[in-house]
Each structure stands twice: as C-alpha cells, then as structure tokens.
Amino acid sequence: MLSIGKLGQAAGVKVPTIRYYEQIGLLPPPDRSAGNQRLYPRAALERLSFIRHARELGFPLEAIRDLLSLSDRPDHPCEAVDDIARAQLEATRARIARLRALEAELERMLAQCASGRVSDCRVIESLGNHALCTHHVEAV
Amino acid sequence: MLSIGKLGQAAGVKVPTIRYYEQIGLLPPPDRSAGNQRLYPRAALERLSFIRHARELGFPLEAIRDLLSLSDRPDHPCEAVDDIARAQLEATRARIARLRALEAELERMLAQCASGRVSDCRVIESLGNHALCTHHVEAV
DNA sequence: TTAATCTCTATAGCAACTAGAGCTTCAAGA
C-alpha cells in the first residue's frame, strides 16, 4: 500500500492534484489508515499514471474520464476510444495551425521594426492597426 | 461618444469584457451619462482595438498592460516593446514545438491501433504504459 | 405610451490546478 506522497512521487503527480482528482471523481476514494490517511493499492498507481500520460498529451479531464471508463470494458470494440484520440489529434492540429499563423505575424512585426523610437515602432503600429495584417486567424 | 455596446461592436469585443478590462485597470473608467451609463470617446476605440489585436496574437493581459504604457511614451526607444513581442514569439514557438510532439505521439498511437477490442487497443495501451513512447516533452 | 433593447451592479462559474492556514499523524533518532 502506498501513502499519497509515495503515490505522487511514483506517478509524477503532485499530492494536491491527487486529492483534486479524488474530489472530482476521477480517482476513487481510497481506504484510510487508522489515523485517517489515504492508503492506495498498486492499481491506483496504474490509473494515476494513465491519467498523467493523457494529461501530458493534452486530453481534457472529461475525455480522460471517458477513456478510463472505456478501458474498464475490455471486450467492447475500441471505436469510442479511438474517436476520443482522433478528436484530440484534431484539436491539437487546429491549435498548431493557429499558433503558426500567430508566429508568422509576430515574426513579420519584429522583422519590420527598425528598433528606433516607440513612435516609429512597427510592433506598436501593427498592433494598433489591424489592417496591416496580411493574414488573420479567428480565435479557436 | 459611444455607448459600451457600440464600442464593443466597433472593436469586436463583448460588453462584459470591456467592463472587465475597466475593472482590472486596462481601460480607464470613462465618463458617465446622466443615467450613469458609460460614454466612451473615440480614443477608447483605438485602445480597445489594440488590446483585442494583441489578445488575438496571444499576448497575456499583463504584457498588454506594459505595451499600452510603453506606447504612451513615443519618444522612448522601442526596445522594451520589441522585447515583449520577442518573448511572445518565443512562447508561441515553444507551444508549437510541444504540440507537434503531442501530434506525433497521437498519430502513432492511432496508426498502430487495429481497431479491435479495447483489450487490444494501442491507444489505451500507450496511455497506460509510458515506456511505449518514443519521444517525450515535458509540460511547458 | 409602451415595448423592446441597453445598461447597470454584483456574484458565481469555467479548467485544472496551486497555495496557504491551521491542524493531526507518523517515523526515526536520542
């Protein structure tokens, strides 16, 4: 059995985060010691590592909740799992596309600035005048 | 003079957002009508458009606050302005790099899945077993 | 004049944690 601190260390998750996951129902409440401290079985480490890995990949907690409950049904087809992963891939690609447009605009602004006085700064000018943008992406 | 609604429409910013910007000191409190409604001069539209454009480019509000106060000193050198923009460019590039690594890992997971049962799903397996990842990026 | 539309303040909520206060429990050394 693991204390919350050991579990956190083993999974690479901070202690308050574990308690937070329990609070929102992502981790089941574990048994307690005589002194009311949480004691986790080995299985909790697997589950928490799964969550951590999915978080690193950008899955929102709601998606992770679904993935976890799907993984409890090993005999079902994995279509729903793959759908969630595909949605995450799509979201990731959309964010990349948006950020690349922002990168290009920032680069352009900086390249045009001759680094003189603020009154001549192309960065300030471009920010103030939307029309100076060659391309534009709406918020996603 | 513009009402808050007209200002919001003109700048493409929602009314509660304008009030929020005033609350956090990003926009100066405007004069009020006899009936206590906000009345904005034309200059407020410029300022708000500047903020909106910077937000679209991903600048955090704190950076925008700095940009605005720098733009009030036209005779100063624009170094500090360019520094902020460069920092934003760097942050954008870092996020892109991270997202591209995530994209690759999601692609790999999905490509390897034969779409059978959950017990054989490579997506679930990869999420559960960190060691299956070929590359990895720490959170930024 | 009356109805529709705006605007006002204040409060609460979102994601996904993080930090702190003030307390209790536990493990190891003297």
Next chain:
DNA sequence: TCTTGAAGCTCTAGTTGCTATAGAGATTAA
C-alpha cells in the same frame, strides 16, 4: 519513551481571461 520534523488532513481562496446570470434602471423607436 520522548521529541522533532516531515508528511498528511480539511477547507478556503487564488490563478487567467473571461462568460453567464439576476434583478434593477435607462434609453430609444414605434
């Protein structure tokens, strides 16, 4: 056995950048 310090407990509030709601008052058009 006692003591000390780390680790644990609960609860609340803060983070970022808004958005939503409620209930009231102001303004405008027909």
